[in-house]
Amino acid sequence: MAALGxxxxxxxxxxxxxxxxxxxxxxxxxxxxxxxFEVHRNWLAITHSLPVSQWYYEATxxxxxxxxxxxxxxxxxxxxxxxxxxxxxxxxRNLNYSSSRTLLFQRFSVIFTDALFVYxxxxxxxxxxxxxxxxxxxxxxxxxxxxxxxxNFGLLIVDHIHFQYNGxxxxxxxxxxxxxFQKRHMEGAFLFAxxxxxxxxxxxxxxxxxxxxxxxxCFTANKPDGSIRWNxxxxxxxxxxxxxxxxxxxxxxxxxxxxxQLPQVLxxxxxxxxxxxxxxxxxxxxxxxxxxxxxxxxxxxxxxxLDPNKIPKASMTSGLVQQFQxxxxxxxxxxxTLICTLIAILKRKTSF
Amino acid sequence: MLNPLxxxxxxxxxxxxxxxxxxHWQEITFNLPIKQWYFNSSDNNLQYWGLDxxxxxxxxxxxxxxxxxxxxxxxxxxHTSRGYESQAHKLFMRTTVLIADLLIYIPAVVLYCCCxxxxxxxxxxxxxxxxxxxxxxxxxxxxxxxxxxxxxGVLGVSCxxxxxxxxxxxxxxxxxxxxxxxxxxFFCFLLGxxxxxxxxxxxxxxLIKLACTVVASFILCWLPFCTEREQTLxxxxxLFPVDRGLFExxxxxxxxxxxxxxxxxxxxxxxxxxIISFCFTFxxxxxxxxxxxxxxxxxxxxxxxxxxxxxxxxFSFQVHEKSILLVSLxxxxxxxEIPFMSTWFLLVSTFSMLPxxxxxxxxxxxxxxxxxxxxxxxxxFSIFEKTSEEELxxxxxxxxxxxxxxCFTFxxxxxxxxxxxxxxxxxxxTLITVTLDPPQKLPDLFSVLVCFVSCxxxxxxxxxxxxxxxxxxxxxxxxxxxx
Numbered sequence: 001m002a003a004l005g006x007x008x009x010x011x012x013x014x015x016x017x018x019x020x021x022x023x024x025x026x027x028x029x030x031x032x033x034x035x036x037f038e039v040h041r042n043w044l045a046i047t048h049s050l051p052v053s054q055w056y057y058e059a060t061x062x063x064x065x066x067x068x069x070x071x072x073x074x075x076x077x078x079x080x081x082x083x084x085x086x087x088x089x090x091x092x093r094n095l096n097y098s099s100s101r102t103l104l105f106q107r108f109s110v111i112f113t114d115a116l117f118v119y120x121x122x123x124x125x126x127x128x129x130x131x132x133x134x135x136x137x138x139x140x141x142x143x144x145x146x147x148x149x150x151x152n153f154g155l156l157i158v159d160h161i162h163f164q165y166n167g168x169x170x171x172x173x174x175x176x177x178x179x180x181f182q183k184r185h186m187e188g189a190f191l192f193a194x195x196x197x198x199x200x201x202x203x204x205x206x207x208x209x210x211x212x213x214x215x216x217x218c219f220t221a222n223k224p225d226g227s228i229r230w231n232x233x234x235x236x237x238x239x240x241x242x243x244x245x246x247x248x249x250x251x252x253x254x255x256x257x258x259x260x261q262l263p264q265v266l267x268x269x270x271x272x273x274x275x276x277x278x279x280x281x282x283x284x285x286x287x288x289x290x291x292x293x294x295x296x297x298x299x300x301x302x303x304x305x306l307d308p309n310k311i312p313k314a315s316m317t318s319g320l321v322q323q324f325q326x327x328x329x330x331x332x333x334x335x336x337t338l339i340c341t342l343i344a345i346l347k348r349k350t351s352f
Numbered sequence: 353m354l355n356p357l358x359x360x361x362x363x364x365x366x367x368x369x370x371x372x373x374x375x376h377w378q379e380i381t382f383n384l385p386i387k388q389w390y391f392n393s394s395d396n397n398l399q400y401w402g403l404d405x406x407x408x409x410x411x412x413x414x415x416x417x418x419x420x421x422x423x424x425x426x427x428x429x430x431h432t433s434r435g436y437e438s439q440a441h442k443l444f445m446r447t448t449v450l451i452a453d454l455l456i457y458i459p460a461v462v463l464y465c466c467c468x469x470x471x472x473x474x475x476x477x478x479x480x481x482x483x484x485x486x487x488x489x490x491x492x493x494x495x496x497x498x499x500x501x502x503x504x505g506v507l508g509v510s511c512x513x514x515x516x517x518x519x520x521x522x523x524x525x526x527x528x529x530x531x532x533x534x535x536x537x538f539f540c541f542l543l544g545x546x547x548x549x550x551x552x553x554x555x556x557x558x559l560i561k562l563a564c565t566v567v568a569s570f571i572l573c574w575l576p577f578c579t580e581r582e583q584t585l586x587x588x589x590x591l592f593p594v595d596r597g598l599f600e601x602x603x604x605x606x607x608x609x610x611x612x613x614x615x616x617x618x619x620x621x622x623x624x625x626x627i628i629s630f631c632f633t634f635x636x637x638x639x640x641x642x643x644x645x646x647x648x649x650x651x652x653x654x655x656x657x658x659x660x661x662x663x664x665x666x667f668s669f670q671v672h673e674k675s676i677l678l679v680s681l682x683x684x685x686x687x688x689e690i691p692f693m694s695t696w697f698l699l700v701s702t703f704s705m706l707p708x709x710x711x712x713x714x715x716x717x718x719x720x721x722x723x724x725x726x727x728x729x730x731x732x733f734s735i736f737e738k739t740s741e742e743e744l745x746x747x748x749x750x751x752x753x754x755x756x757x758x759c760f761t762f763x764x765x766x767x768x769x770x771x772x773x774x775x776x777x778x779x780x781x782t783l784i785t786v787t788l789d790p791p792q793k794l795p796d797l798f799s800v801l802v803c804f805v806s807c808x809x810x811x812x813x814x815x816x817x818x819x820x821x822x823x824x825x826x827x828x829x830x831x832x833x834x835x
Contacts, residue, residue: 016731023720030716 013137014125014146018118021150022111028160029107037106037163038096039063040075041089047072048079048090052255056265060092066268069252070197078109110159110167117171121149123178149174169199185217189241193248200269207345213241272334286337289329297327371445372435373401374413375427381410382417383430386576390587395430404590407573408526412497416448449496456500458484461684464507468688475688478732483684485728487702487721488677491714498528499681505538506657506685510650514542514558515565522569529591533664533678537656540641544648596670598625602799603673604704604806606632606666612800629669636814637663640821651689652821657682659817666810673708676701690745690820691733696771697813699726703778704806706785707799715786739764748823770812777805 042061050058055065055072065072079090085105089097125142137143159167176191192209195202218241221232256265326332380389380396380403389410392398403410420427427433427441465480489496501524508517521538525531542562549555577583598607598617607629611617616625640656661679665671680701687694702722709718729735741747741764753760785798794800 016727019727020724023724026720027717 013143014122017146017150021156022114025107025111025114025156025160028156029104031161033098033103033161033163035063037098037103040106040163040165041097041102042092042095043067043072043075044079044082045090045092045094047076048083049092053259053261056256056261056268058092061095064268066271068197068200068269069256069265070194071199074198081105081109106163107160110163110165113165113168114159114171116168117174118150120171120174120178121146123182124149124174127178127181169195169202172198173202173205180212180216185213186240186244189213190244190248193245197248197252214238217241285340286332289332290326293326293329296329300328374445375436375441376401376434377403377410377413378417378420379428379430379433381414382421382428387583390577390583390590398590400434402590404593405528406526406591407577407587408523409528412527419448420444452497452500457496457503460500460503460507464503464685467507467511471688475732478728479688482687482725482729482732485721485725486680486684486698487718487725488680488698488705490721491702491709491717492674492677492705498524498531499677500524501527502531502534503681503685506654506682509538509541510653514545515561518542518562518565519569522566523573526570526573530675530678533661533668533675534657534682536637536641537644537653537660540644540656541648541653544645547645548648593670594626598629598669599671601673602707602796602803603671604676604803604810605668605671606807606811609804609807612804626669629667632667633663636667640818643821652824654682654685655817655821655824658686659814659821662810662814662817666807666814673705676704687729687733690743691729692735692738692771693744693813693816695726695729695733695735696774697809698729700774700778700806700809700813703782704802704810706782706802710785739768745820745824749819752823774809781805 038061042063043065046055046058046065058064082089082102082105086099086101088094088099089102089105091097125146128141128145130141155166155170158164172191172195176188176195179185179188179191189209192202192206196206215228218234218237219228219230219232220234220237221229223229253262253265256262384396388396389403392402396402417428423444424440427436427444461483462480465476465483468476468479471479489499501520505517505519505521505524508514508520510517518538521531521534525535543559546555546559546562549558551559571578574584574587577587599605599611602608607616620628637660640659644652644656658679661682665675665679680698683694683697683701699722702718702725706718709715738744741750744764744767746763750760750763781798781802785802788798790797
């Protein structure tokens with residue numbers, strides 16, 4: 001009884017936060033879920049019922065596999081647990097199948113894989129020096145960070161209501177960042193490479209990783225004033241980093257290279273046919289660009305500067321995923337967006 | 353606090369019975385004149401969720417009906433809105449409950465915890481959190497108005513604002529007649545206060561003032577029904593359906609458990625059942641009430657609230673499973689004084705409602721809120737370290753027993769073991785009820801087992817609370833002050 005008491009009242013606030021948010025996630029199980037629920041069920045079905053050679057070709061459902069191979073293997077592993085919950089969900093033809101057991105399994109899989117996220121937050125907290133803070137628990141940086149990360153409501157809504165697996169992916173990213181802070185650069189690089197092959201959207205932060213590793217790991221020493229000592233460049237380190245990335249990529253894309261499916265996989269991963277903006281606009285520059293184009297076209301029509309017959313009928317706000325031509329302003333190609341992104345990144349890097 | 357999340361989004365199905373009843377009352381009170389609310393007529397079929405709570409509930413339904421009319425008259429259209437169910441309506445109903453909670457119940461809890469003496473601010477907040485996390489009140493999520501008012505009543509009377517406290521309590525009784533479970537302790541405590549102040553002077557003045565407050569509040573609430581004798585009688589008939597029988601369905605009380613062995617409902621004549629239930633109830637609560645009248649104290653008052661309500665629950669007529677909430681509320685109030693036993697009781701009370709909650713598919717919220725509540729209590733009060741005799745308030749009792757039995761030193765150990773056995777039994781029974789099917793010859797086996805086990809627990813708690821009340825002597829308190 002006393003031992004239980006000590007375990008309970010030990011003041012371990014981190015466990016309390018983690019357990020509390022897990023209980024909250026359990027309460028969210030019967031809430032609304034979006035089409036992403038069906039997306040993941042479909043991927044469970046594809047990876048379970050079909051051979052590897054068909055994974056990136058299967059198109060019975062509109063939600064085709066468009067994440068890198070590691071995620072596909074992850075779904076494959078999950079499907080082996082899923083079969084004990086409801087065998088029917090693993091049938092590719094069962095579109096929009098969502099029995100109560102399917103729902104339970106999917107929700108629990110997200111909650112369970114969030115364990116990696118919890119571990120990663122724990123590791124990040126270890127990297128923070130909280131000695132300067134006050135004695136009150138709520139003033140400690142570690143506590144504040146844990147609350148902001150573990151109880152992040154945006155993540156709760158997207159992962160546990162809308163339904164996605166961002167929790168454990170962010171866990172991987174936070175873990176790799178924590179490892180970089182702990183000067184375990186190789187592990188950090190390895191974890192990030194693995195992450196890229198889980199969800200390639202993390203390419204957004206790849207340049208930052210690349211530059212950081214180059215500067216902090218490959219240049220082994222600094223001049224007294226903190227700037228780069230150019231002759232301390234370590235080829236061994238660069239090569240070892242490159243080897244890690246190469247090996248991870250080989251593990252991931254290797255099988256598909258052997259099957260000669262690499263172009264198909266890449267076309268699934270980077271679907272440029274989808275258009276400049278997603279069905280639901282992200283609040284970025286191109287949304288403003290589209291809005292401006294729309295406003296200008298309306299003004300043009302009102303002032304009779306534009307011919308109504310020449311304006312394309314499809315509207316960008318109709319929620320469809322497709323390629324689209326701009327009316328007034330010049331159309332934007334994928335190459336143009338890449339150049340703009342690179343210029344923006346480089347500008348930031350040079351101002352360092 | 354979990355209420356906003358477990359409202360519309362969480363997809364808990366409406367408890368069709370009570371949900372439809374509340375909607376129906378809005379329909380009746382809005383469309384019919386007051387004189388017809390409690391009478392059977394072609395427009396008002398009393399068999400279909402007829403109004404069986406006191407007038408204040410009716411007025412509250414009327415108020416909600418006006419709001420409903422403003423939003424969507426279809427919800428309360430006479431006759432045609434029966435069984436009405438839509439997302440918007442669910443949202444509306446849950447919002448009315450939430451507002452009632454926010455305005456009355458939650459402030460009462462917060463203010464009560466602020467007024468607790470001799471504990472730090474952190475503990476006060478933890479106390480408030482634990483009370484608000486009590487699973488029973490979260491899962492049975494409507495009609496807390498009466499508990500809120502009762503709590504204001506307790507607060508008023510404990511802080512010596514007697515008139516306001518008794519007014520609040522009268523409002524509570526006029527909201528739901530089950531609050532009468534709490535009425536005797538209020539009466540005895542206030543009477544005791546009057547005696548203490550001296551019946552020839554200030555005490556008498558206080559008594560008169562209280563009497564006037566009570567009478568005035570009752571008249572105010574019952575005004576439309578006081579005009580004719582028949583009206584008043586009909587309302588009383590609806591409030592106290594004595595022809596219904598000793599108990600209905602499965603409830604964790606003595607009569608239901610006893611009927612496992614002996615079918616008293618069928619053996620004894622009807623009026624005899626009423627008489628023995630009356631006798632047992634009053635015999636079991638008499639000692640505590642007498643003590644409270646003779647030695648009125650705030651602490652004694654709260655413990656007597658618990659034991660009286662528990663006596664009523666165990667022995668009274670036509671008790672519903674949800675009536676355990678009337679016992680749980682006073683137990684929440686003594687959470688800071690005997691955390692271990694209170695937490696244990698609150699867990700058992702939630703468990704006793706298991707069949708009801710399973711019927712409404714609330715298993716997952718039940719498990720989650722119970723775990724959250726248990727952890728909150730265990731960490732806030734360090735309950736497992738507070739199981740000594742002193743902490744359990746059983747010191748004086750043990751000392752008395754040790755005069756006759758010198759070897760009686762193992763009380764706290766016994767209680768710890770009992771707790772362990774109790775929790776294991778409850779978890780096992782929950783698992784069995786959820787996973788297995790009952791045998792065909794005994795379809796209600798699991799509900800009956802749950803009720804029986806809960807009843808045994810409640811009897812144990814009844815004895816325990818009565819012991820605390822009876823052995824809580826002035827000398828004991830003086831010794832504490834000296835120490």
